[in-house]
Amino acid sequence: MHYSFTEKKRIRKSFAKRANVHNVPFLLATQLESYHDFLQEDKIPSQRKNEGLQSAFTSIFPIVSHNGFARLEFLSYVLGDPPFNIKECQQRGLTYASPLRAKVRLVILDKESPTKPVVKEMKEQEVYMGELPLMTSTGSFVINGTERVIVSQLHRSPGVFFEHDRGKTHSSGKLLFSARIIPYRGSWLDYEFDPKDILFFRVDRRRKMPVTILLKAIGMTPEQILENFFVFDDFTLHADGAEMKFVAERLRGEVARFDITDKAGKVLVAKDKRINSKHVRDVEAAGIKQISVPEDYLLGRILAKNIVDADTGEVIASANDELTDDLLARLREGKISHIQTLYTNDLDQGGYISQTLRMDDTNDQMAAKVAIYRMMRPGEPPTEDSVEALFNGLFYNPDRYDLSAVGRMKFNRRIGRDSLTGDMTLSNEDVLAVIKILVELRNGRGEVDDIDHLGNRRVRCVGELAENQFRAGLVRVERAVKERLGQAEADNLMPHDLINSKPISAAIREFFGSSQLSQFMDQTNPLSEITHKRRVSALGPGGLTRERAGFEVRDVHPTHYGRVCPIETPEGPNIGLINSLALYARLNEYGFLETPYRKVEGSKVTDQIDYLSAIEEGRYIIAQANATIDKAGMLSDELVSAREAGETILVSPERVQYMDVAPGQVVSVAASLIPFLEHDDANRALMGANMQRQAVPCLRPEKALVGTGIERTVAVDSGTTVQALRGGIVDYIDAGRVVIRVNDDEAQAGEVGVDIYNLIKYTRSNQNTNINQRPIVQVGDRVAKHDVIADGASTDLGELALGQNMLVAFMPWNGYNFEDSILISEKVVADDRYTSIHIEELSVVARDTKLGAEEITRDISNLAENQLARLDESGIVYIGAEVTAGDTLVGKVTPKGETQLTPEEKLLRAIFGEKASDVKDTSLRVPSGMVGTVIDVQVFTREGIPRDKRAQQIIDDELQRYRLDLNDQLRIVEGDAFQRLEKMLVGKVVNGGPKKIAKGTKITAEYLADLDKYHWFDIRPSDDTSANALEAIKESIAEKRHQFDLAFEEKRKKLTQGDELPPGVQKMVKVYLAVKRRLQPGDKMAGRHGNKGVVSRILPIEDMPHMADGTPADVVLNPLGVPSRMNVGQVLEVHLGWAAKGLGLRIGEMLNTQVQIAELRKFLAAIYNESGKTEDLDSFSDAEILELASNLKNGVPFATPVFDGADEGETRRMLDLAYPDHIAKQLGMTASKNQVTMYDGRTGEAFERTVTVGYMHYLKLHHLVDDKMHARSTGPYSLVTQQPLGGKAQFGGQRFGEMEVWALEAYGASYVLQEMLTVKSDDVNGRTKVYENLVKGDHVIDAGMPESFNVLVKEIRSLGIDIDLERD
Incomplete structure (x- = not known):
């Protein structure tokens, strides 16, 4: 069994009973593959398939002029290099994109040629077609400096669908059948019966007409119509x-x-x-x-x-x-x-078509076409040409109607044809075939379609959505080109004069910037990132709307099995419309979701894996993954639980054709991270899956003691960790960089074999959480390809770690955990267990105003000395400053218009001659409620504006850092090269060389050590191979040095050129603050089972309930939160976590007492190899066993996979192993070892009943009280009503609404009520007067007229009613 370098450090004990037959596929494959197929960047033009960009170009080109004598042909396209890398784009607020250039050919034909067309001239040219955003390696896009995700859309597949209204339209409850032909692009064609059994058709949901009009229009006579039906x-x-x-x-x-x-x-x-x-x-x-x-x-x-x-x-x-x-x-x-x-x-043989024909008053084909023309274009006079053009354009013109390969396949399959290919437009046979099937349905033969079946819904991915937008842009270009092609010959135009790329750029920009499916990436933690990219939405252009979507569309369908997760979906109006891909799901060539199954032949389960779509799956009998298999691989039960056409049945083993690949293939990534999911109610599991995405990365991530075994896959696939690209030995590490000297067999000949990984340090995510990578290897470690070498946010030794393991006690405590409140120990806060760092970006711009330019300066009047001390001479705060609310970060003054001066000001001007009052202070200050440390400052200056000292300093520092980085890289590269050289040269015979070495002498290490390393290249080895290798390495080093010089020049050019800023902006300063958020009352926390709550109190450690040995609980939860919510998984997790911690403590004790390594191996074998999946511990060296054991001291991590997890027996065995009787007695555990006697920390007395205690992985969610707490003294008022604004963002007040007024009325508190409705709200004069009175020490309220009353009076007057207030 192969273990990666990081896996060896800490093995997760798995309770899986079934061997893994199919690895979880790369989780971002759908997004990356889709966009890769769209661009086809790595293929040479001749080998590109007709899809994506290529398809968009070929569908529009060639463009022929109106007179037919000029045409523009498309040859190929090429994508240039993006001008800035991803990091630079994020800093500068740019889009990470490549320039797209198309090679086109302008062909002009000779008008004079009497017979066949003769080419007069041809011009080829590369034309700029706009910029195309590029996808990052993690499946996101950088648009205007922010990371965005294009969510895949689940829409109704093109094709033909038959349905009925379920008897809802007509009062009699009669079923009205209908059919609809949906193309990928073009007009919809609907057929429908009315209650009188007349068959109608309608185009694009317009007025309905008898279907026989359509049949006549396609050239059928009444006799032929009757003959067909x-x-x-x-x-x-x-x-x-x-x-x-x-x-x-x-x-x-x-x-x-x-x-x-x-x-x-x-x-x-x-x-x-x-x-x-x-x-x-x-x-x-x-x-x-x-x-x-x-x-x-x-x-x-x-x-x-x-x-x-x-x-x-x-x-x-x-x-x-x-x-x-x-x-x-x-x-x-x-x-x-x-x-x-x-x-x-x-x-079963109704006369529907005959009745319809009787209603139809058209006589011939032309009359039928005219009737259709009048329906499509009411009011326009029909001419024969226009009628023909419209009718043919509706369904027969490839430019305006496209069924697409998917649509044609679905259409032919539904009609019952053998061939799945054909024209992309409709034929007369197609139109007729659909009507025939619809009539058959009305006659009681055949089945209607289920539109919620995943065989009738397909996924449109990024590539396809982008292609549609690009094509839309090209269509706009086509119109303009057609107009100008006529002048091409006369004006001697070149292709670039014809094509204007703006419409294409606008279409692409609009799609990536503001489409409903282009979303601001949820980057709270790695899981939220990966889930966002695997999301499928039924909303968006061409999809459903929230209001129209009924229950059926949102409901879980049997075909979701293994394709779409039945659990993970948002709560609220989008429930069921936004789903998540299941773990093993993938898309087939047509865009339908597929899931893998193992082939079963004659009761024998094979290792052959087939991916089946929802349509194919309906034809087979499929057994569950938990079916019993004997050692020979045969299904051993008499009856096997299986699924056939969406129904669960019991069948004999020989009838089974397929079997699930894994028990967890039903659920999505987030749901598969919930241990004991099978014991949780689905509603709570939904909350659990959704809340894991909101977990804030902690300062020190800690792996979950009880996981599901998929944590490593998620961490690696999300791209938050750093993986080794090639194997080798770690040569150097520091906080920001890992250098690996590549293995000889993986380094290419003559290439310098060094990989340098620069880590991301303290970077802001989209949700203001902190992204920070830390190396987890040491110098000298040998790593293999794809091993994890650095952890990112929320990862621990290459595993996802969203929260912390807390010692949880289920017991009430003085009402502080009433209604899901959470009681937490002070120790948790003191140990910084849930402390998180949030990075806030604050920016200020200096504009050019009508009154003059705004200026960023230190020279600001009335600024306190302590505030000024933090600003440098350019007026910008220095890095490392600790700032609080109201502190100035960037000094800025804005010119203000000349105002009428008061006599005092005139006097001051006369005495001091100052002009300071011409400007007002508009500095950037720290918003209320924020305290933090400045960690970075960036200054952007428009081209042509002189840089201030700070901006220049930032550029110089960046260049110096970059130069140091390159020098380090060169030093490492050269060191590695000379090391390889030394290995190669020592012992070789030479023909000559430095220090007059004689011919035929063997080189020694001492000789080389005496020489300057660069003189080694002057040695002339006698054998050609060594000489060539020496030359190759010399060239390689020179090439590397040249590359580094070029890279430095490129960097300097980028940094010193002016920045692109919005119009009118001269300068922009961004200040980044790191804010430390500790856990405090009011923060929302949750487990992974939907057990959420709010911290009610942080209790001193001495008051917390504790065990017999004095160990206090970290968290006290209410036991009433379990039974009614039916999420028992949390209790099972607590028991298993308790065992995990106990085992870790025992291993720690063994290490402390330095037991024999054999005894340690025996204990580890008892943990890992007695049940569940076995581990190959014998392959570990003693040193590796000791390192493994030291990493297990804080608890042995367990994996209990979804639907295949630990059972009661295994949990009890682990508890017995962790807590032998003597330890259990010391801790006050019950005989079954699943509960403990707890003692009150305040009195020292034992609580009446034993308490369930154990370790639960608990998360802090991104709903922090710091972001929500808000208080207002004086602030802005609404312009019309003069009432305070609302909301924290506006620094608003608390609304004293209707119900609050009723409460005061009920109490009879008339003066309080008067104060609330007047001076505290919108009595403008009154509130000024109150302030004056308070200043004078006269505590009297003079309430006047509320401004909102005046507004009401004005509104009534606007209705024409004269209303006046009578004064007594």
């Missing part, structure tokens, strides 16, 4: 009555309207008897081919064909006419002996 009865007319061709099937179930007799006159079926199967057999046995029918049997039947007089050619009767006595008489007159009528019945 009905079978016919044949009649031979006689002078009295007629004979009908006997078809047995059509008579069964009918009531005989006359006696049916055989040739001998014997009655086989008597009149008014219902014809059954025996009657049919009798008639067939009698050999009857024709049945005589009376005249009235014909009446009311519908003719199937036009009847034409053979002699005159006159049409006696038309198809779809009803037979009447008159018509029969005319037929006999015309000597018509043979007629065909439609066969209909009330049961």
Whole structure:
């Protein structure tokens, strides 16, 4: 078994009972692959598939001019290098994007050429087509300096869908069937029955029309229409009555309207008897081919064909006419002996199309097309050309109608065709086939579709969404190009004169910047990042809206199994509309979700893994992952629980065709991180999954004692940790950098084998949390490719660590944990267990105003000395300053208009001649309620504006740091190269070299040590291989040095050029504050099982309940929070965590007493290898075992995978192992070791009952009381009502609303009420007067008229009612 370098340090004991047959796929694959396929950056133009950008270009080009003599052809596109890297884009507020250039060819044809077209001239050119945002390696985009995510959209797949209204439309409850053809792009075509069984069609939800108009428009005659939808009865007319061709099937179930007799006159079926199967057999046995029918049997039947007089050619009767006595008489007159009528019945052969045809008053194909034209363009006069153009453009023009490969596949599959490919437009056969199926449905044959089935909903990923936007931009360009192509020849234009890239840039910018699916990335912790990227939303353009989405769309569907998580979805109006991909789900080529299954053949479970989509899955019988398998890999139970077409059934093993790959494949990443999920109620599990995403990264992350085993995958795939790109030995580490000397076999020949990893230090995330990476390797460690070498935010030794392990006691404590309140020990705060660092970005801009330019300066009047001391000569705070609310960070003055001076000011001006009052102080100050340390300052200056000293200093420091970094890299690279050289040269025979070394001498290490290292290259080895290698390394070092010089110049150029700033902005300063947030009452905390609460009190450690040995609890939770919430998983987690901690303490004790290593190995084997997944501890060296043991001192981490976790027996075994009887007795544990006697810290007395105690992984959520606490003294007022504003952001007041007024009225507190409604609110004069009175020491309130009353009066007057206040 292979362990990575970090895994060896701390192995998580897994209780999984089933071996892992399929690894969790890379969690960001959907996003990265989708955008990669869109760009196809790494492929040469000739090898690009027709998808993404390539498809968008080829669908629009070539563009042909209106006269047809000029065309613009697309050849290929190329993406340039982005001008700034990701970090620079974030700092400068830019978009991380590549310039897109397309190579196009302008072809001009000779107008004079009499016969075939002759090319007159061709011009090729690369044309700039705008900038395309690039995806970062972690699946996000940097747009205007902020990280954003494009969420995938789950929308209705193109194709054809049949449904009914569930009897909701008509009062009788009759089912009205309908069909809808949805293209990927173009007009929707709907068919629907009305309550009278007439079939209508509508285009794009416009006015409905009889469907036969559409059939006539596609060239069908009424006869052809009837022939396609009905079978016919044949009649031979006689002078009295007629004979009908006997078809047995059509008579069964009918009531005989006359006696049916055989040739001998014997009655086989008597009149008014219902014809059954025996009657049919009798008639067939009698050999009857024709049945005589009376005249009235014909009446009311519908003719199937036009009847034409053979002699005159006159049409006696038309198809779809009803037979009447008159018509029969005319037929006999015309000597018509043979007629065909439609066969209909009330049961399964309705005459719907016939009835519809009767309603339709159009006569021919043109009239039908005109009717459609009038419906689409009411009021416009139809001409033959415009009518044809509109009709063909609706469904037959590839430019305006695109069914897409998915739509065609779904369409053909639903219609029942064998081929899944075809044209991307509709054909006449398609239109007809859909109507046929709809009529069959109305006749009671066939099934309607379930629109919530995941086979009918597909996922549109980033690449596809971006392609649609790009195509929309190109379409706008196409129009403009068409106009100008006509002038191309006359004006001798080049391709770049024709193409204006602005529409494309605007479309792309709008999509990435403000689309509903482009969202500000949730970056609170690595899990929230990864979940955001795996989200699928049914909202967005072309999707649903919250208001219209009903219950069915939001509900969990059987096809969600293994594709979409049934648990993780937001609470609130978006519930069920925003979902998360399941752990193993992926997208197939058509965009449908697939999930993996193991193939089962003849009861034997194979290791073959097939991905099935929702449609394919319905055809198979699939067993659960927990089905019992014997050693031979056979399903051993008599009956196996399985799923077939969404239903759970019990089947015999030999019928099973597939089996789930893992028990946890049903749920998403966040839900799979909840241990004992199977014991939690789904509603609470939903909260647990959602709240893990809100956990704030702690200062010192701590791994969960009880996990699920997927923590490492999440941490690594999220990109928050640093992985080694190649294996090697750690050469150097410091807080900001790890240097690895690459293994010889992984380094390419002649290349300098050093990898340098620069770590992210104290960087602000989108949610203001702190991203900081720490190395977890030491110099000399040997690491392999993909090993974790540095931890990021919320990770501990390469595992996700969202919270801290707390010793939890479930017991009430003086009402402080009433209603989910949480009581916490002071020790937790003192140890900084939940302390988190938040980084706030504060910025100020100096603009050019009408009155003059604003200035960033230190020279500000009336600024206190202690405030000035923090600013440097440019007026900007220095790094490291500790600031509190109201402190000045950046001094700024704004010119203000000349105002009328008071006499005092005039006097002062006359005496001091000062002009200081011409400017007002608009400095950047620390907002209220914030205390922190300045950790970084950035100054951006517009091109052409001189830089101040601070800006120059920042650039110089950055360049100096960069130069040092490059020098270090060069030193390491050279050191590595010379080391390799020494290995290669020692012992080699030379032809000559420095220090007059004789030919044929062998090189020694001493000789090399005496030489200057750069002179080693002058040595001339006798063998060519060494000589070539020497030359290669020399060139490699020179090349590296050249690269570093170029990189430095590039960096200097970037730093010294002016910054792009918004219009009118001269200078911008950003100040970054690090704010330390300790845990305090009012902070929201939660476990992973939806057990959330608010800290009510932080209790001194001596008052906390403690155990017999004096160990106090860290957290006291209310036991009543468990039974009604039904999230028992938290109790099981506590027991297992208790065992984990106990085992760690025992290992710590063994290390302290320095037991024999064999005994330590034996104890570890008892933990790891007695049950669940076994670990290969024998492969560990003694040193590795000791390192493992020392990392387990704080608790042995357990993994209890979702639906395959620890059972009661295993938990008890671990508790017994952790707490032998003598230890259990000291701690006051019960016999079953799952509860403890606790003592009151204040009195020392034991509590009456034993208490459940153990370790729970507890999180601090991003709802911190510091962000919510707010108090106002005097602040801004609303302009109209003159009442204080509301909300913390506006520094507003607390609203004293209706209900509060009622409360004061109820108390009869009239003066308090008067004060509230006047001077404390919107009595402008009154509040000024109160202040004056208070200053004078006269505590009297003179309440006046509230301003809002005046507003009310004005509003009433605006209605034309004169209202006046009468004064007594």
